[in-house]
Amino acid sequence: MSTPAETQIDQLLDFLHIVEKLKRTKRTGWINSGINQPESIADHMYRMSIMSMLIEDPSLDRNRCIKMSLVHDLAESIVGDITPFDGVTESDKHDRERRAMLHISELLGHSAAAAEMVELWQEYEACETAEARLVKDLDKFEMIIQAVEYEKSDAKSLDSFFESTRGKFRHPQVQAWVERLYLRRNCLN
Template identity: 60%
Template sequence: MPPSPSAAGLLYFLNTIQSLKITKRTGWVNHNVPNPESIADHMHRMSVMALVVGDTGLNRDKCVKMALVHDIGEAIVGDITPHDGVSDTDKHACELAAYQHFRTLLGDTPEAKEMHDLWLEYDAGETAEAKLVKDLDKLEMIVQALEYERAYCISLEQFLTSTRAKFRHPTVREWAEELDRERTRFWAESKPQDVSSSS
């Protein structure tokens, strides 16, 4: 029988990742978005996206799991954005240390190894599953951006601009194109207030 994590280690792990439920996503905080989503909010909807993407050529279960754990290291390191002055190398090292800490808490279990390996695969971004989940990461962000624009009549253009022409999976690209059309229709009837100017 494979080993199981100790009760104490498992509870400490669960207590640690609780911060994902209360830590607000940095990009929205930096743009003064009222009541911004948490890291866990983002991860949950990404997982649902992976569940419904409908690509029979991919391992859907792996995609869902990868979406579930891709940001779990942020429970320790926080939500580091490209604008925070942290190099990709340093960010990778911090997140890798977080996942290694989780493996220590959970013990030498297949589940701990799977979580660690899924993050490594996602971070490398070379497999078809990792490429899809990276697309979903960007798509979930712009879906959320449009929802904030609609709710607060604020412009979050830079989030949309940062993802344009970067989607590789055809279904996700189609979703992004439809979102762009919806956003165009929304702003044709609204007057934006660029929140970046009030930061």
């Protein structure tokens, strides 16, 4: 018979095993594009977190942006990486991810950390705060910078990733990064 403390630790370990799936789950868009050795969801979230640290905007809560980058795809540890081409409606995808986040919260005993993760995920999904809008920009920017890297390593064109994000960046610093990335990409072609 486990003590309450042991049960809590067991639940934490179960949560960490779920999070580990983010390290093994490859991003669907890259798999569908035939990329050799595509990045994992965790790889994507990690670089977004680093990008959040690089934003120089005193009007934003940078620590909140870093945390949001770390959890924005956490539900994918349970539901997988669902893309717009998977035949799942946006509302169904959101509902699946919401249920996954609730499961994660329950697994962590509705702790303060679990509540913060769910809150950050909800904020990201609603995209109503400046921090959420920035992290949405970083999500798209991380994808296209990765696309440039795959175009070089796999010698293929990934124009569709650039077309799907063109004109959608809002934050001025990210817009400057995007413009420079486009220039550098054009020099490679």
